[in-house]
Amino acid sequence: MADILRIAEPASPAGAPALPQNVEAEAALLGALMIDNRLVEEVQTRLQPHHFFEPLHGRIYESILRLTDRNMIANPVTLRPLFEADEGIKEVGGPAYLAQLTGSGAAVIGARDFATQIYDLALLRALIGVGRDLVESALDTSEEVAPLAQIEKAETELYKVAEEGGAEGKAKSFSEATKLAIEMAERALNSGGHLSGITTGLDSLNSKIGGLHSSDLIIIAGRPGMGKSSLATNIAFAAAQRFLRDADDGIEPGKSAGAAVALFSLEMSADQLATRVLAEQSGISSENLRMGKISQQEFRQLARAAGELQSLPLYIDDTPGLTIAALRARARRLKRQKGIGMVIIDYLQLLQGTGKNSNENRVQEISEISRGLKQLAKELNLPVIGLSQLSRAVEQREDKRPQLSDLRESGSIEQDADIVLFIYREDYYVASREPKRPVEGDDAKAHEQHEEWARDMSRVYGLAELIVAKQRHGATGKVRLKFDSRITKFSDAADDNYLPEMRSS
Structure with missing residues (x-):
């Protein structure tokens, strides 16, 4: 336990308050995971290696995830070869430190609570980091002062903390992507x-x-x-x-x-x-x-x-x-x-x-x-x-x-x-071409032109085309719609839903 406490010394500047952390909880969780690998499934969906305050603990956790993902047992014996050359573990007595972590079997009972606390403390540290950056940029007037830009940047960082615990985006495995694709197909099936x-x-x-x-x-x-x-x-x-x-x-x-x-x-x-x-x-x-x-x-x-x-x-x-x-x-x-x-x-x-x-x-x-x-x-x-x-x-x-x-x-x-x-x-353009309305005394040609225009207008009035000019997920083409300009509403046309496929450009 002395080695664990030595790791727990706050890594903060002199005189500054220690960052929120509980290294003993991290050690207890790692010990519990090595004793009962089944607990990994319960904590890995939320807890990531970067959530650990002590970098060595993050590396041990990552190795446990990697072994269990390959259906291998993760315990001090199987993890030892992975940490023989690790500089961080040498400072706490070498690979024997892994066995020390499993010293208290009682930690298995509180594993979920430890994981929750580690995650919450990581959020607080991420929040402190955003606040520190905001203060430093606000105090720095050496460059152009742009307070609104600084606020927008801080909001972006706060959103990351709220959504991901301060994490950068992570790559999805193909199995995760496949699951999303199947869910989308199921949704389409259920909708008709x-x-x-x-x-x-x-x-x-x-x-x-x-x-x-x-x-x-x-x-x-x-x-x-x-x-x-x-x-x-x-x-x-x-x-x-x-x-x-x-x-x-x-x-x-x-x-x-x-x-x-x-x-x-x-x-x-x-x-x-x-x-x-x-x-x-x-x-x-x-x-x-x-x-x-x-x-x-x-x-x-x-x-x-x-x-x-x-x-x-x-x-x-x-x-x-x-x-x-x-x-x-x-x-x-x-x-x-x-x-x-x-x-x-x-x-x-x-x-x-x-x-x-x-x-x-x-x-x-x-x-x-x-x-x-x-x-x-x-x-x-x-x-x-x-x-x-x-x-x-x-x-x-x-x-x-x-x-x-x-x-x-x-x-x-x-x-x-x-x-x-x-x-x-088309009715928008046909309407703009309306010839002068004939009055009594105009020749037959004027009447004929206006009647021809009226027939054209009657043919296209209230119709609209929605041209699908680009679509990554499928074919291009045209969709027929009706448009009621009186109440500014588009609706499905009564005739064919869409026209034949266009050649994609």
């Missing part, structure tokens, strides 16, 4: 064979892409007026509503086809977005809602819809001019506090980069933003939907259907995205 991710609220789109998957970056792009914000709001509402419904049906959050949603609206205010959702659910024109042109009956419909939506897990942040770093910090906070399972950004080009001269090189700034959104999707393990503008090149072509090359300002958006969806509404 096509939905392995979070629902979009559109059956035809779910059938094409399988829903929205964790760690994916989905880009929804289109020219102004195509309905990008409307589609994003529709998806946000559908996912949040499904999450509520599944919770009422007793389905666990992890198995739900819905999700709590964070919607970062850099263009519209929260009340404008709420008006859209209310219009969609009450069936009342959003324009009439804004202008108060509604009857008492319609107002009752509105009040009923508002009451039903009060508990909707949809969180709107309408702060303008967010940087990508600030957005990621806010998303982490919402994940921690509200348990969000999806993030939507409306829209990508309104975000700002973090570089000092970001405005001088917009392409680099957009690259940083798209890369940051993909990193956010992976870090929080949820789908991130980013809306994007398209370049004016679309307007110069006769066929105004968007292409991947139209993504505005940076090819990195195309590279970073897992799925790229383009919205195309």
Whole structure:
């Protein structure tokens, strides 16, 4: 025990308080694990080698995990060859130290409590490290003072402590990855064979892409007026509503086809977005809602819809001019506090980069933003939907259907995205070509031109195409939708769900 106590001397600067630790608990746990290897299964899911305060104990624990993982017995005899040359163990009497750790068989009874305490103390040390770094950077005024950047960095580090105990990401074994893949397939099977991710609220789109998957970056792009914000709001509402419904049906959050949603609206205010959702659910024109042109009956419909939506897990942040770093910090906070399972950004080009001269090189700034959104999707393990503008090149072509090359300002958006969806509404362009309405006295040609235009408009009115231009998980193609501009709502078309597959570019 004297050797163990010698290890326990605090490794802190002179005069500084010792860091939280209990080396005796670490030694007792290691002894218990070597006496009964079955305990390894109970503690290894949470406790990692870096959680041990004493580095030697971390190395011993790691060796125990390695041996038991190969179905070998881990005890002082089998571990001895691994530590013959270890400098740390020489300081405490050599490999005989391993046998000393097993001296108290009573430690087996408290093994789980020891593991919990070791983990909790590791969290406290990680928290102290974040606080120390924050104080040092705040006191250092030798470089450019950027308090907001320091706060965002501290939030990032705190999120790591909260989610991982201060650990960096670890590689998954193939068996772990396989288990996740099987769970996803089972989820798709139980949903009726096509939905392995979070629902979009559109059956035809779910059938094409399988829903929205964790760690994916989905880009929804289109020219102004195509309905990008409307589609994003529709998806946000559908996912949040499904999450509520599944919770009422007793389905666990992890198995739900819905999700709590964070919607970062850099263009519209929260009340404008709420008006859209209310219009969609009450069936009342959003324009009439804004202008108060509604009857008492319609107002009752509105009040009923508002009451039903009060508990909707949809969180709107309408702060303008967010940087990508600030957005990621806010998303982490919402994940921690509200348990969000999806993030939507409306829209990508309104975000700002973090570089000092970001405005001088917009392409680099957009690259940083798209890369940051993909990193956010992976870090929080949820789908991130980013809306994007398209370049004016679309307007110069006769066929105004968007292409991947139209993504505005940076090819990195195309590279970073897992799925790229383009919205195309032919009625928008046909409406803009309306000839002058003929009046009495105009010649037959004027009447004929307007009648031809009216036939074209009748053919395409209210129809939309959602072009799946890129999809890492499956085929590209087109999905037919209906769009009701009165209440800004997309819905499944009554005819064929989607058109034949496009050739991927």
